[in-house]
Amino acid sequence: MSDRFELFLTCPKGLEGLLIEEAVGLGLEEAREHTSAVRGMATMETAYRLCLWSRLANRVLLVLKRFPMKDAEDLYHGVLDIEWQDHMLSDGTLAVEFSGHGSGIDNTHFGALKVKDAIVDKLRTPQGDRPSIDKLNPDLRIHLRLDRGEAILSLDLSGHSLHQRGYRLQQGAAPLKENLAAAILIRSGWPRIAAEGGALADPMCGVGTFLVEAGMIAADMAPNLRREQWGFTAWLGHVPALWKKLHEEAVERAAAGLAKPPLWIRGYEADPRLIQPGRNNVERAGLSEWIKIYQGEVATFEPRPDQNQKGLVICNPPYGERLGDEASLLYLYQNLGERLRQACLNWEAAVFTGAPDLGKRMGIRSHKQYSFWNGALPCKLLLIKVLPDQFVTGERRTPEQRQAEREQAAYDQTPDEPQERKFNKNGNPIKPTPAPAPVIEQPRLSEGGQMFANRLQKNLKAMGKWVKREGIDCYRVYDADMPEYAMAIDLYHDWVHVQEYAAPKSIDPEKASARMFDALAAIPQALNVDKSRVVVKRRERQSGTKQYERQAAQGKFNEVSEGGVKLLVNLTDYLDTGLFLDHRPMRMRIQKEAAGKRFLNLFCYTATASVHAAKGGARSTTSVDLSKTYLDWARRNLSLNGYSDKNRLEQGDVMAWLESSRDEYDLIFIDPPTFSNSKRMEGIFDVQRDQVQLIDLAMARLATGGVLYFSNNFRKFQLEENLAERYAVEEISAQTIDPDFARNTKIHRAWKITAR
Incomplete structure (x- = not known):
């Protein structure tokens, strides 16, 4: 065999430029870039070295032959012509991978089958021995790539992909491949920073992939040093003595690197379930003395070991799969930006993101950006120098001020010099005045964000006196006042x-996303709330009971108050919160009219109207709903206010319950869903179709002189005219709209119905 071979090194898309630099440094000659690959010439020693030391390649392919190919027969004979007895035993195992199409082969499985047939036919013995197929751990892994009529037949020296270093047996939900993590570290300047003794911190480390790859770079560890199985292990062309020499050299380099004082490499992870898997990965990589992982939130991580230590903050924040998810991540990026400005002055930072628009919201500029692919997802690596003149804050500084800040930052990096001690007239030493702590300003809002903040503050001020007078701490402060900012914003005490x-299909999704980010950036500043207390949801047109379906499972309840009663809301688990704010006037009306009355609440949801009736002195309340979940919630609302007695909760289909009930009530409230098809009820409820039957059944339970209030939120609802022939019907919609819903008077319609 030749002393020099043609090699193909494959890699993830976007890493070709970095890989060619690395490969040339490891000895590859005549190197050229291809899509997701690098090609060049090398000795066997260089091929082994690439397998052992490449941090970026997926596979090292040794080209056995190139030949022109017109059809499947050309493929078969081209493979058959190789002296396969020089490469594997006749009773060995084989795996074949085929890529590309053309020359009459459009099915990769068929192409791989023709390659396998040729190899097997070549090695078949008169005794019937022949290679067998083993797709998992074959003696030889063969790859054939078809490229514009040329077949490139290669031996895979790496075996399993080189990104599988062997230390990461446990991983999180969306891990980076090890070679992509290494590429990001190299682009971020970590080899330089590590050589200078710098530190590294990852505030969202997951199971520690960045940390381990950084540790191996800093300690001069070959990334595949611990791998035991290789694609060349059973290859007959393998040179064990040469491999042993290179492997021993790598072992010695790693031992020398680990003997140095360890660099400060730390990871922080909010999810407690990932802490131990991350630590296990670090231990398997042999880097427990270098790397530590702690549980901690982004908003509180403290990266620097001491004031003079500098280094790199690197992270891969979650991307979000839908627009609503991305919006909820805005504050995560803002918290990251705040921590960089507060705790990482003079450090460097690298943020790898699939949502670069969110990266722009950190309040700090990136000086370089690189494009990468994480699988099929296009991503950006944002490189940041954490210096004051890169901060995007509310204050616009002059060039002279920015220069002064740069000089101050440079001064701050120099070691402290001994200062001359001063004494007062009594001979006592004067303590030096400590320098004031730096003021970290809020990121400057965009023009649209500032406009939105102004509107929120205007609305808040306009409702201030009314809210205080009515004793309300949960109300709507914004409801799509400006069409381009299509959202509803409700205050629940100190939560938003x-x-x-x-957005309509006519709106550019990117513009809609940008406006959403502008609005979310403005909310905490305009409403003076902590970002951690802002909950974001995506609301679309609802059908049936979708508004009641569970969105999450945090089970966190907050206590709010209105009209002298306390109510529990859940801001995270459902699209709605357990309290319909627009029905507040109706609840207050019921409270005022309930004294001494028997109150019936149909489709009661969390029974907030029943709590108000009890507060108003109702003789008894009965609340009916099909959902056990909401009746349990209702029970907690009643108990919270001390109204557990004389307040009945009934689980059942309202229509069936009314048909079987024989009790009388003086005050009835009905707020039905638009549509319901629960498995626990017979048939389907449609408010437009079934309103007459519902109201007739309820009126049959109304005592003489009693009042029934009927309300719903279906925008197209029309009350049946023939109801007015049997009952006294008065629409009171305008009387049931409070100031916080005055901008949206069609939020619901309500009627007062009594017997004639």
Whole structure:
């Protein structure tokens, strides 16, 4: 065999430029870039070295033959012509991978089958011995790539992909491949920073992939040093003595690297379930003395070991799969930006993101950006120098001020010099005045964000006196006042609940996303709330009971108050919160009219109207709903206010319950869903179709002189005219709209119905 071979090194898309630099440094000659690959010439020693030391390649393919190919017969004979007895035993195992199409072969499985047939036919013995197929751990892994009529037949020296280093047996939900993580570290300047003794911190480390790859670079460890199985292990062309020499050299380099004082490499992860898997990965990589992982939130991580230590902050924040998810991640990026500005001055930072628009919201500029692919997802690596003149804050600084800040930052990096001690007239030493702590300003809002903040503050001020007078701490402060910012914003005491309405198809999704980010950036500043207390949801047109379906499972309840009662809301688990704010006037009306009355609440949801009736002195309340979940919630609302007695909760289909009930009630409230098809009820409820039957059944339970209030939120609802022939019907919609819903008077319609 030749002393020099043609090699193909494959890699993830976007890493070709970095890989060719690495490969040339390891000895590859005549190197050229291809899509997701690098090609060049090398000795066997260089081929082994690439397998052992490449941090970026997926596979090292040794080209056995190139030949022109017109059809499947050309493929078969081209493979058959190789002296396969020089490469494997006749009773060995084989795996074949085929890529490309053309020359009459459009099916890769068929192409692989023709390659396998040729090899097997070549090695078949008179005794019937022949290679067998083993797709998992074959003696030889063969790859044939078809490229514009040319077949390139190669031996895979790497075996399993080189990104599988062997230390990461446990991983998180969306891990980076090890070679992509290494590429990001190299682009971020970590080899330089590590050589200078710098530190590294990952505030969202997951199971520690960045940390381990950084540790191996810093300690001069070959990334595949611990791998035991290789594609060349059973290859007859393998040179064990040469491999042993290179492997021993790598072992010695790693031992020398690990003997140095370890660099400060730390990871922080909010999810407690990932801490131990991350630590296990670090231990398997042999880097427990270098790398530590702690549980901690982004907003509180402290990266620097001491004031003079500098280094690199690197992270891969979650991307979000839908617009609503991306919006909820805005504050994560803002928290990251705040921590960089507060705790990482003079450090470097690298943020790898599939949502670069969110990266722009950190309040700090990137000086370089690189494009990468994480699988099929296009991503950006944002490189940042954490210096004051890169901060995007509310204050616009002059060039002279920015220069002064740069000089101050440079001064801050120099070691402290001994200062001359000063004494007062009594001979006592004067303590030096400590330098004031740096003021970290809020990121400057965009023009659209500032406009949105102004509107929120205007609305908040306009409702201030009314809210205080009525004793309300949960109300709507914004409801798509400006069409381009299509969302509803509700205050629940010191929490904010944001519902984003789906943008019309005519709106550019990127513009809609940018406006959403502008609005979310403005909310905490305008409403003076902590970002961690802003909950974001995506609201689309609902059908049936979708508004009641569970969105999450945090089970966190917050206590709010209105009209002298306390109510529990859940801002995270469902699209709605357990309290319909627009029905507040109706609840207050019921409270005022309930004294001494028997109150019936149909489709009661969380029974907030029943709590108000009890507060108003109702003789008894009965609340009916099909959902056990919401009746349990209702029970907690009643108990919270001390109204557990004389307040009955009934689970059942309202229509069936009314047909079987024989009790009388003085005050009835009905707020039905638009549509319901629960498995626990017979048939389907449609409010437009079934309103007459519902109201007739309820009126049959109304005592003489009693009042029934009927309300619903179906925009197209029309009350049947023939109801007015049997009952006294008065529409009171305008009387049931409070100031916080005055901008959206069609939020619901309500009627007062009594017997004639």
